[in-house]
Structure formats: C-alpha cells, structure tokens
Amino acid sequence: MSEKRTASEFLRAHRYGVLATQSQSLPGYPFGSITPYVLSAAGEPVIYISTLAEHTKNIAADPRVSLTVFDPADADDPQAGPRLTFLAEARALTQDAAAAAGERYYRYFPAARAYAGTHDFGFYALRAVRLRFIGGFGKIGWIEPADVDLANPLAPVEAGIAEHMNRDHADAVRAYCRYFFNRDAHEAVLVGADPEGVDLLADGAPLRLPFEARADTADAVRQRLIALLSVARRQNEATHGEMT
CATH class of the missing domain: 2.30.110.10 (Electron Transport, Fmn-binding Protein; Chain A)
Structure with a gap:
C-alpha cells in the first residue's frame, strides 16, 4: 500500500x-x-x-x-x-x-x-x-x-445507500458493529460510504469499516457489504459452535 x-x-x-x-x-x-x-x-x-x-x-x-x-x-x-x-x-x-x-x-x-x-x-x-x-x-x-484521491464518486447515491441499509438491513449494520468492533449497539446506523469503506455510528460512537477492495459504484458497495456480512455470520457461527 x-x-x-x-x-x-x-x-x-x-x-x-x-x-x-x-x-x-x-x-x-x-x-x-x-x-x-x-x-x-x-x-x-x-x-x-x-x-x-x-x-x-x-x-x-x-x-x-x-x-x-x-x-x-x-x-x-x-x-x-x-x-x-x-x-x-x-x-x-x-x-x-x-x-x-x-x-x-x-x-x-x-x-x-x-x-x-x-x-x-x-x-x-x-x-x-x-x-x-x-x-x-x-x-x-x-x-x-x-x-491524494479523496473525491467520493458515491456522493450522489450515498444518502440512498445509508437510508436503504438502515431501513431494510438494520440487523446487518448491528452485525458489523458486533463482529468487527465488539460493540453490541442498541442503536447502530450506517452514515456514509466512499470507495474505501463505510462509516457507522454505534450508540453515537464513530466506527470505520474498510473494504478489502475499492468500490466506486453502488453495486460494488453492495457486494462489499454482502461479503462483510458473510464474514460476520461465519464468525457468529464459529463462536456459537465453540459454545455448544
């Protein structure tokens, strides 16, 4: 890098x-x-x-x-x-x-x-x-x-991404907070997206969840978020498997 x-x-x-x-x-x-x-x-x-x-x-x-x-x-x-x-x-x-x-x-x-x-x-x-x-x-x-490339090509669709995730996939946002940051947040929201990652608020605390690969489009962000959720779910299954 x-x-x-x-x-x-x-x-x-x-x-x-x-x-x-x-x-x-x-x-x-x-x-x-x-x-x-x-x-x-x-x-x-x-x-x-x-x-x-x-x-x-x-x-x-x-x-x-x-x-x-x-x-x-x-x-x-x-x-x-x-x-x-x-x-x-x-x-x-x-x-x-x-x-x-x-x-x-x-x-x-x-x-x-x-x-x-x-x-x-x-x-x-x-x-x-x-x-x-x-x-x-x-x-x-x-x-x-x-x-230094700080421009955000996702700016026109960023608010829509945040609204969609918080309205339709609130459980996924909470999962990101729980499994990547060890925060079991009562209120977890996605507030921003750019090509390098997404930003969350977990009970008001800012969290940065980076992507493994750059995402310049809404569809690319969707794919990155799905991949991150899969990681979180695998971690959850592994944890519960160890406890049983």
Missing part, C-alpha cells in the same frame, strides 16, 4: 482534528481548536463553525489554516502513531454547496442539526495546499493535493 493511499485512508477514517488559524487578537501567533469534520464529495474537509468563534473570526481575516488529525487510540504514545497535517485555505460554502455538505455532516454529527436554523453557524471547506503525513517509522513526507 502506498504512502499516498494510506494518507487518504487515514483522513477518511477520522472525524476530528486540531484546526490552527492565524490569530487576530494576538497577530503572529497560531490559534488551535478541536474541530469536527467530514469530507465533501470533492474530498475537502468540511467544518461547521460559528461566526462567534475565535477561529471563524481568524479565517475571515486570513483563510490560511491547517488541520492536524491523529488517532485518539494512540493516546499512550501519540508520537508513535500516524498523523496528518492538512494545510489549506478555508472558504465559506455557497448555499447550494452548504446544503449538500450539510446533509452528510448531520448524518455523521446528528446533534449539529440543532444549529441548522441559526445564522451563527456556517459550513467551510478546506481546500488543500499541501499535506504532511507521518505513517510510521520511515514513512514521513509532504504530499501534493493532486496525489
């Missing part, structure tokens, strides 16, 4: 980063804040921020930002784990683009929908300038935006 592909998977697999903006209250100093994000159809991180927030005021004056993403699972030794710094220019989304990005964002962060009716919050996309990825020992380097 190439370093560039690994950077793509890493950014898709996580939901939070440290957003650094150019401080206006203390010029010359960076200002960092933890910010949720999702990727747009074009593969740009999208953030949902209030005009009252310090980082939004900073962006209005200077759109140059960075988003540093790391894995919380590496808390014991975060410097030993992978991390990515996404240098970008932040831009407010137009009404149509914000509506499209918003629907995906609200699936990933349902509580954020409560802010949708206010004028204080808006969606911003981070357009990449350069990426710095540390994937482990000996895997450190700069990556140009054109060399």
Whole structure:
C-alpha cells in the first residue's frame, strides 16, 4: 500500500482534528481548536463553525489554516502513531454547496442539526495546499493535493445507500458493529460510504469499516457489504459452535 493511499485512508477514517488559524487578537501567533469534520464529495474537509468563534473570526481575516488529525487510540504514545497535517485555505460554502455538505455532516454529527436554523453557524471547506503525513517509522513526507484521491464518486447515491441499509438491513449494520468492533449497539446506523469503506455510528460512537477492495459504484458497495456480512455470520457461527 502506498504512502499516498494510506494518507487518504487515514483522513477518511477520522472525524476530528486540531484546526490552527492565524490569530487576530494576538497577530503572529497560531490559534488551535478541536474541530469536527467530514469530507465533501470533492474530498475537502468540511467544518461547521460559528461566526462567534475565535477561529471563524481568524479565517475571515486570513483563510490560511491547517488541520492536524491523529488517532485518539494512540493516546499512550501519540508520537508513535500516524498523523496528518492538512494545510489549506478555508472558504465559506455557497448555499447550494452548504446544503449538500450539510446533509452528510448531520448524518455523521446528528446533534449539529440543532444549529441548522441559526445564522451563527456556517459550513467551510478546506481546500488543500499541501499535506504532511507521518505513517510510521520511515514513512514521513509532504504530499501534493493532486496525489491524494479523496473525491467520493458515491456522493450522489450515498444518502440512498445509508437510508436503504438502515431501513431494510438494520440487523446487518448491528452485525458489523458486533463482529468487527465488539460493540453490541442498541442503536447502530450506517452514515456514509466512499470507495474505501463505510462509516457507522454505534450508540453515537464513530466506527470505520474498510473494504478489502475499492468500490466506486453502488453495486460494488453492495457486494462489499454482502461479503462483510458473510464474514460476520461465519464468525457468529464459529463462536456459537465453540459454545455448544
């Protein structure tokens, strides 16, 4: 697996980063804040921020930002784990683009929908300038935006995939959570799909279920999900067989 592909998977697999903006209250100093994000159809991180927030005021004056993403699972030794710094220019989304990005964002962060009716919050996309990825020992380097494929060809059908799975195959979604993540979730939902995998929420906790092979169409996603369900069912049968 190439370093560039690994950077793509890493950014898709996580939901939070440290957003650094150019401080206006203390010029010359960076200002960092933890910010949720999702990727747009074009593969740009999208953030949902209030005009009252310090980082939004900073962006209005200077759109140059960075988003540093790391894995919380590496808390014991975060410097030993992978991390990515996404240098970008932040831009407010137009009404149509914000509506499209918003629907995906609200699936990933349902509580954020409560802010949708206010004028204080808006969606911003981070357009990449350069990426710095540390994937482990000996895997450190700069990556140009054109060399990281984060676009989502499934964007036009993603909401339909999620709705179909959650309405007609809720048992399968729970099975994914149970057998791949050891989570017996009371509420399990599929919230997103891209060529590299699907994203789930298990009682609100985000989970990333990767595909073994890329899926660029709805039918390919269907085949990957069927294969994953077969794995889960085989594991279930093996477990019950050992217990009997």
